[in-house]
Amino acid sequence: MEDLTISSHRPPQTIIGEAPAFLEMLEHVSHAAPLSKPVLVVGERGTGKELIASRLHFLSERWESRLVKVNCAALTESILESELFGHEAGAFTGASKTHVGHFERADGGTLVLDELATISLRMQEKILRVIEYGEIQRVGGSETLNVNVRIVGSTNANLRAEAAGGRFREDLLDRLAFDVITIPPLRERTEDIMPLAYAFGINMASELKRPLFPGFAPRASSSLLKHDWPGNVRELKNAIERSVYRSPDPEQPVAEIAFDPFDSPYTPPAEDATAAGKGLSRRRQPLLPTDLTARVEELETGLLNAAMERARYNQRVAADLLNLSYDQLRGKLRKYDISRSKPG
Ligand SMILES: Nc1ncnc2c1ncn2[C@@H]1O[C@H](COP(=O)(O)OP(=O)(O)O)[C@@H](O)[C@H]1O
Numbered sequence: 001m002e003d004l005t006i007s008s009h010r011p012p013q014t015i016i017g018e019a020p021a022f023l024e025m026l027e028h029v030s031h032a033a034p035l036s037k038p039v040l041v042v043g044e045r046g047t048g049k050e051l052i053a054s055r056l057h058f059l060s061e062r063w064e065s066r067l068v069k070v071n072c073a074a075l076t077e078s079i080l081e082s083e084l085f086g087h088e089a090g091a092f093t094g095a096s097k098t099h100v101g102h103f104e105r106a107d108g109g110t111l112v113l114d115e116l117a118t119i120s121l122r123m124q125e126k127i128l129r130v131i132e133y134g135e136i137q138r139v140g141g142s143e144t145l146n147v148n149v150r151i152v153g154s155t156n157a158n159l160r161a162e163a164a165g166g167r168f169r170e171d172l173l174d175r176l177a178f179d180v181i182t183i184p185p186l187r188e189r190t191e192d193i194m195p196l197a198y199a200f201g202i203n204m205a206s207e208l209k210r211p212l213f214p215g216f217a218p219r220a221s222s223s224l225l226k227h228d229w230p231g232n233v234r235e236l237k238n239a240i241e242r243s244v245y246r247s248p249d250p251e252q253p254v255a256e257i258a259f260d261p262f263d264s265p266y267t268p269p270a271e272d273a274t275a276a277g278k279g280l281s282r283r284r285q286p287l288l289p290t291d292l293t294a295r296v297e298e299l300e301t302g303l304l305n306a307a308m309e310r311a312r313y314n315q316r317v318a319a320d321l322l323n324l325s326y327d328q329l330r331g332k333l334r335k336y337d338i339s340r341s342k343p344g
């Protein structure tokens with residue numbers, strides 16, 4: 001679990017990367033850092049948004065003041081509100097003492113609102129007011145306090161689309177998007193894979209108290225370069241640490257990359273697979289927009305094939321399994337050109 005809030009004067013973490021797209025992004029960071037205007041850091045999960053948000057702080061004149069990070073997705077609306085704005089004693093049940101919020105704590109420094117897309121419209125409005133007027137009120141308080149805080153928002157969502165769908169305020173987006181830094185995903189900067197892999201390998205070897213890190217065997221390197229890295233640098237870091245730790249001989253180069261810790265022949269099937277068989281998905285919200293006709297056809301062919309297989313290609317039995325008449329089943333098999341006998 002990540003820290004919910006971090007406030008630090010710690011020196012920035014080393015950032016690794018030399019791909020042209022990555023260097024260009026770092027250049028953009030250096031350019032945006034000195035201003036006090038809000039910045040939005042956008043990137044897929046695990047691309048290093050927090051690292052970049054910290055860099056914006058440490059490259060600014062605010063570097064000696066506080067850097068405060070809040071993970072907006074981890075807090076309910078009312079907790080987030082009193083965490084950000086603070087509250088007066090007696091503001092609500094359990095508020096026994098005055099609580100100084102992050103906006104006040106970050107005065108003169110930087111406040112990172114991590115996973116910003118998840119906050120409610122009401123909180124968005126309150127944050128907009130801070131950006132516009134530099135003023136806050138503690139929850140339950142009447143005094144207006146002035147704060148000088150630079151806001152850095154980070155998100156893996158498409159905020160334009162969120163705004164178009166009415167889930168994110170256009171006016172806040174306009175303000176936050178004074179400058180937008182987009183971190184390229186790892187698959188678009190393959191030059192960075194091996195330098196990152198070596199850095200994570202060396203750290204892991206030292207964590208395991210091994211005297212050296214023997215590197216990667218050619219087969220391992222090539223599988224690292226071929227992987228798609230949907231979880232980006234975080235996924236790479238985990239895969240490398242796991243592979244170094246599992247490597248049987250600490251003196252031999254790592255030969256096997258453990259991409260998936262769950263990889264086992266005994267993994268239970270996903271719940272979605274059984275739910276889809278009933279024509280329902282219990283947990284997932286549907287991904288929209290979609291093509292309804294194509295999705296229905298996909299579901300129909302899947303169920304028809306499954307029923308035919310279960311019925312050992314006896315069409316009457318298959319029709320029963322799907323609660324269809326024999327003729328209805330035959331019509332559908334024809335429509336989708338589904339094999340009426342055992343394949344092969
Ligand atoms: N360029 C980089 N160099 C070194 N470490 C990185 C780099 N990018 C990401 N990381 C590491 O990858 C992990 C995920 O980064 P993080 O900033 O938390 O991603 P995000 O917030 O985009 O999901 C962290 O452990 C971070 O230190």
Ligand SMILES: [Mg+2]
Pocket residue numbers: 049050114
């Ligand atoms: Mg993050």
